[in-house]
Amino acid sequence: MTESSVHPALWPAPHASGAVDATVTVPGSKSVTNRALVLAALSAEPGWLRRPLRSRDTLLMAEALRAMGVGIEETVSSSSSVAGGPDGSGEAWRIIPAGLHGPVTIDVGNAGTVMRFLPPVAALANGPVRFDGDPRSYERPLNGVIDALRVLGARIDDDNRGSLPMTVHGAGALDGGPVAIDASSSSQFVSALLLSAPRFNQGVEVRHTGARLPSMPHIRMTVDMLRAVGAQVDEPETGGEPNVWRVSPSALLGRDLTVEPDLSNAQPFLAAALVTGGRITIPDWPLRTTQPGDALREIFTAMGGSCELTEHGLTFTGSGRIHGIDVDLGEVGELTPGIAAVAALADSPSTLSGVAHLRLHETDRLAALTKEINELGGDVTETADGLHIRPRPLHGGTFHTYDDHRMATAGSIIGLAVPGVEIENVATTAKTLPDFPQMWTGMLGA
Structure with a gap:
């Protein structure tokens, strides 16, 4: 089984016409x-x-x-x-x-x-x-x-x-x-x-x-x-x-x-609420967990949202504004691609640090994020241990994934706000998040 072909199909990332309002059941961790x-x-x-x-x-x-x-x-x-x-x-x-x-x-x-x-x-x-x-x-x-x-x-x-x-x-x-x-x-x-x-x-x-x-x-x-x-x-x-x-x-x-829901795989859906000023509910979000994805509650709140955690799950609401963030992601490095995508759409710069080890993940995630966001008109520079992101108006184009599931979801987040983004090999999301394209379009009511 392979994750890509020689010429992977391009997937038009759906563009949000308004605020999302959905309940998304995320598969297990x-x-x-x-x-x-x-x-x-x-x-x-x-x-x-x-x-x-x-x-x-x-x-x-x-x-x-x-x-x-x-x-x-x-x-x-x-x-x-x-x-x-x-x-x-x-x-x-x-x-x-x-x-x-x-x-x-x-x-x-x-x-x-x-x-x-x-x-x-x-x-x-x-x-x-x-x-x-x-x-x-x-x-x-x-x-x-x-x-x-x-x-x-x-x-x-x-x-x-x-x-x-x-x-x-x-x-x-x-x-x-x-x-x-x-x-x-x-x-x-x-x-x-x-x-x-x-x-x-x-x-x-x-x-x-x-x-x-x-x-x-x-x-x-x-x-x-x-x-x-x-x-x-x-x-x-x-x-x-x-x-x-x-x-x-x-x-x-x-x-x-x-098995608990995969909180890191909940990231793109929570990001959708932040990017569109909408609301997303993730059922069964655990009240106590060792999953790194639980840090999204604090990080995305700092970037402009608010959340309510109950025994039934987590509801995250965007404010319609996205703020930049200066954050050490050393303990939660897998969240970096999604945070970088949101930061590229913010109203102020962001610095993501503590993640030099991401150069050895499914792909060199720091180099990949820099290249792909910049090719859409962004202004991202690599640092010794992370990224510095200065928001700019972005435009459509091909977002390459390098057989990396989190690159595919990062590009999809940007596509919510930027028309004309096409994701190369979105099927790579099957690595950890089966049926992501259907879940994504379902969240948007398509």
């Missing part, structure tokens, strides 16, 4: 779904995953685990009042752990969670597990996981690239123990080791030794989900040593988990 799949696969008993996200990234994770022997049965949940849909709403997946085995080849696509979370799992399998993926996956850093696994006792063939393709020669177990890594390019290096650590003979002690660690909410999510299945975790957040995480060896419990 990719980050929660893929972490839950790994933990359930390593558990000592079967578990359930309800309302999982069905997207390219999560289906790649599920297929990879199946290939290594894990049972994943997909059904429509009788306990859900929502009919099963293509995005996984109303579905339930029963995960049945089994002995992990090779030989097998795993397609990671361009999914960071798959390429980083599964090599530690493969080290626990009996037999070789080869990892391959999209061309861009070869360029994304994997050295933090590869080097750490070697220290912990694994044998890996990667021709000394520190990236894909590679083969993990699983021996059925892994010693584990202490390891130091530089995870400044991706917090997923830490999460990858922590998720499988309860199954290591000695557990693990992960010490981050590099510069600032990005996307800390995702590590908090990993720790919370480990504890929920019975793992013992010591972490900096609860009085532990700074930049050190310890996981003890233990059996993991099967559990029944309902």
Whole structure:
């Protein structure tokens, strides 16, 4: 399966004729779904995953685990009042752990969670597990996981690239123990080791030794989900040593988990309320969450909106004005493309900082945002760790996505306010947000 063809079709981004007023049900969190799949696969008993996200990234994770022997049965949940849909709403997946085995080849696509979370799992399998993926996956850093696994006792063939393709020669177990890594390019290096650590003979002690660690909410999510299945975790957040995480060896419990809506994927819809001066309601927005997308409530309010969070969900209302913002996005870097799109339409400049690591994401997001917004008439410059955005009148044109789902949604946000924007390869949104074009036009009442 590929995310693009040689000449991807252009999608005319809908232009808003007035203020939006809609309720948008956002599919489940990719980050929660893929972490839950790994933990359930390593558990000592079967578990359930309800309302999982069905997207390219999560289906790649599920297929990879199946290939290594894990049972994943997909059904429509009788306990859900929502009919099963293509995005996984109303579905339930029963995960049945089994002995992990090779030989097998795993397609990671361009999914960071798959390429980083599964090599530690493969080290626990009996037999070789080869990892391959999209061309861009070869360029994304994997050295933090590869080097750490070697220290912990694994044998890996990667021709000394520190990236894909590679083969993990699983021996059925892994010693584990202490390891130091530089995870400044991706917090997923830490999460990858922590998720499988309860199954290591000695557990693990992960010490981050590099510069600032990005996307800390995702590590908090990993720790919370480990504890929920019975793992013992010591972490900096609860009085532990700074930049050190310890996981003890233990059996993991099967559990029944309902996946939260993906709050980062709610971003373009909340942005639509801000851009059009309208109102959007996202049902089931959690009152407490480790998802980075929860920061949108504060960030978009500062940019000119207001929000009300109740037990039923979040309602966000735009004021008709968009203000620039000076914000450090180091902990929530995945929100940068959508914030940059809104900032390009603001009434004052914005500075987005703390996100140098975005140069290593699905594409170099800082370079891509700069090029694409400027080609529509914008004035964006890259800084050492982010973007400076000076709003200018924008015009229509092609907005390239570089096989990056968040570039596609960023271009769609601009298209609400700027006629004639065409999104190259909008189908790339299927990576994490199935049916985005239909959801987007539905929000506009089309």
